[in-house]
Amino acid sequence: MQVGIYMDLRNPPKWQRPWKGFYETALEQVVEAERLGIAAAWFSEHHFWEDGYLPQPLTFAAAAAARTKRIQLGAGVVLAPLRPAADIAEQGAVIDLISDGRFELGLGAGYVVPEFKTYGVSPKGRFEALEERAIEIRRLWEEGVATPAPLQEHMPIWIGGTGLRAARIAGRLGEGLLWPGPASLPEYRKALAGAGHDPDSARMGGLVQMVINDDPEAAWPRISPHLTYQWGSYAYYGGLDTVAPGMALLPDLDPESLRSGESVLLAPKFDVVTPDEAIRRLTEWMGDLPIEHILVWSSIAGMPDDLVARHIELLSTKVTPALREVGLPSPAPLAGAEA
Template sequence: MTGFRAGAMLFTGRFEGMTDKQVFDSALANAKAAEESGFDELWVTEHHYISYGVNPSALAMAAFLLGRTEKLRVGTAVTLLPTHSPVHVAEQALLLDQLSGGRFDLGLGRGGPVVDYEVMSSLDHWERGYDQAVRVLLDSYSGKVSADTEFYEFREVRPAPAPRTSPHPPTFLAGTSPEAARRAARLGLPMLFFFSQDDASKAELVALHAEEAARAGHAGPFQHAFATIAHVADTEEQAVAELIGPLRQFYGKAEQEYVLLRDRPGPQRGEDYFEKVFEFVLSTFPIGTPRTCAQRLEASVRASGVDRVLLMLEGSGRPDLAERTVRRFGAEVLPVVRSALGADDR
């Protein structure tokens, strides 16, 4: 591990009764609260064609937040690369790297095989084009790039501006599988892990990544990151009560609204799937009193070996509770975790 860092993950979720304006007003309020409360960074997501998430451009949202903050790093979690031109994504990352004074992190992923690819790209790009897109993007950071692959074919061009951060803006690859870990390792990039993985699974992928990266000549260290749902209240019962209804709504809409272009990878979901998800989330994620949140977060960092954390703090579906959670995490949880983990560093 390389040193604990805490980020507020702004999912820009639209819960029952919220307008788009309220979603974005809340995101900005939470960003300001995070900067005032001692967070290290912000992370923003990207959604297309769903009712419960209303930010179609992680890069545009990151640019806005970089302009409205002074100290925080801002990253995308994630930019859905195969739905965009990789050269253009690289240019935008380089621009934000320059304009922000080096405060920008680019997280890349491909998401699921959903209708986004029918509208913006193609399912072939999802199935076979991701590796090519990532390599074209990384080549674009060098100042000149050409391509002659199945999905990208163009003469040499010179993307600009030059990177401010050497050798290029920090770039992460999202993933949940051994294949994803090997891909990131071969390219010398750290990984982003998301809500569905337990700590043991993350630890296995971190170990695999280290082995593959060393084999490819990338020594590291790598500061991987993981996302988790977080919520703080005065009692465990209050935290669960404030979170469980909106969580059920959130996961229910996800199940209803994603339009799949092919069968979902992985095991089929039975009737009790979501109950198991809720049990996993409520029993292991940093949800509860400040003490419980600190203990669980510290335990997760130690068990996974991943010490950069993206805290999704708006799961209550209420802007007032989301901002309260941001501020209480900054004041009552993060200092405890930093102290506990910092003792090992010394």
């Protein structure tokens, strides 16, 4: 199992950094994560958000691939209905070649109506479109239609989604499920078996909603405004019918309502935890699941740099080694990484 970071590259107006150099700094963060021994970096996608939420994860993954040597790279998720299968297949193959076979492709259905409208696609049937894209991308690779071919003989494809529908799609196609929800596993395995795949071939991964800090109670008031903005923005853009210039009205959201002491921290549940508490919760949560990727946010909507740096440092030096010791292995750090 790989422990990695998940990046959306938000730059909210309230805490905005100069856009000049913003992506360069983010790429340096990926390089530093690799140096520390973080196993993977995955990149998300949305369009036309006021904070510049990363609109082109494949482009950014290619840039990260050129800067790194070992860290696994993933797109999680590409909004598949918005793009032709051939475009995704070709870009994925190029990234895989640049990265020397370190790329994994996550595909999702999307949900924000203005994104579909601007791309000239109907949101109706988006799950059917997701399945069609996944089938076609795999065919283009396996039949050698997309050239050049990926370096990996069977590049990993992941189906992202929070509900059982995504689990059924992943199962029918024999692909990974990019959602670590325990409730999805029975349906996923059932769909694998029903489509003639080995149910024991199930592989899951996805985003864990936590930030790691030595003193969670001191860090919480510094993180909670960013969490409020993050989840408010999801609610705001998810409720729009057309593109709007910025967030006209931030939904009233109490960050305390999101904070949870449960082991399973799936959105919107969230917590700030010590390394020991992170290890305890992750071990309890992931122990019986076929998990390949645990991903945590690199940053919550522009939160302070010192919190980001310490979060990633503790993830690499405390949490990852401990998970390896209890039987949840992760690749060793690069030479020169801090112990």
